[in-house]
Amino acid sequence: MSIRPSRSPLVAIALPLVVAVTALVPTTAAAQDEGPEPTPETEYRQSLMISLQHHMRALGALAGGDVAFDDHLQAHASAIEGIATMAGDAFPAGSGGPGSRSSDSIWEDWDAFLEKLEVLQTGAAALNAAAQAGDMAAVEEARGQVGSSCRGCHTDFRLREPIGG
Numbered sequence: 001m002s003i004r005p006s007r008s009p010l011v012a013i014a015l016p017l018v019v020a021v022t023a024l025v026p027t028t029a030a031a032q033d034e035g036p037e038p039t040p041e042t043e044y045r046q047s048l049m050i051s052l053q054h055h056m057r058a059l060g061a062l063a064g065g066d067v068a069f070d071d072h073l074q075a076h077a078s079a080i081e082g083i084a085t086m087a088g089d090a091f092p093a094g095s096g097g098p099g100s101r102s103s104d105s106i107w108e109d110w111d112a113f114l115e116k117l118e119v120l121q122t123g124a125a126a127l128n129a130a131a132q133a134g135d136m137a138a139v140e141e142a143r144g145q146v147g148s149s150c151r152g153c154h155t156d157f158r159l160r161e162p163i164g165g
């Protein structure tokens, strides 16, 4: 009598996979337990901010000559201006709360917040105009302006830790 295991090759592949996926489940659940569930507005706002960061990084790599995809420059600049414009809609009154790093002072001191937002929007418009015109000196200048607008606003209006985290 043979005691050779009679598993099919498919089972031999699938079984370890199921085990691996099952092993992941408790980790994911634990990670979610760590913080409160953000509102859809907060998640959307954070998506915009992360997109902004990534387009700025990609644009920096192009402008610094780290990569040679020169024809991508305009698309990143255009996205940055678009996101800066959309960011104006992304802070509806009272939309902070769990999981958000938006300070209440945004809504308490809305005019001061708008000033910071305008620095971003003005810089992003200049950046896009310079990129479309192919004026690299102006791109560099506007990139600096946009970059400092991030810190300018985060210092006053972004909390160190998410609310409830």
Ligand code: HEC
Pocket: 042, 045, 046, 047, 049, 050, 052, 053, 056, 096, 099, 100, 101, 102, 103, 113, 116, 117, 118, 120, 146, 147, 149, 150, 151, 153, 154, 157, 158, 159
């Ligand atoms: C007018 C204010 C303002 C400007 C300008 C601004 N941010 Fe933010 N940013 C915020 C606030 C407020 C939050 C916290 C959002 C939340 O969690 O509700 C944030 C969050 C972020 C986050 C974290 C997102 C997350 O998932 O928690 C990143 C990354 C970020 N910003 C990048 C940038 C970059 C890059 C720039 C500049 C190109 C920029 N921001 C400009 C206000 C601003």
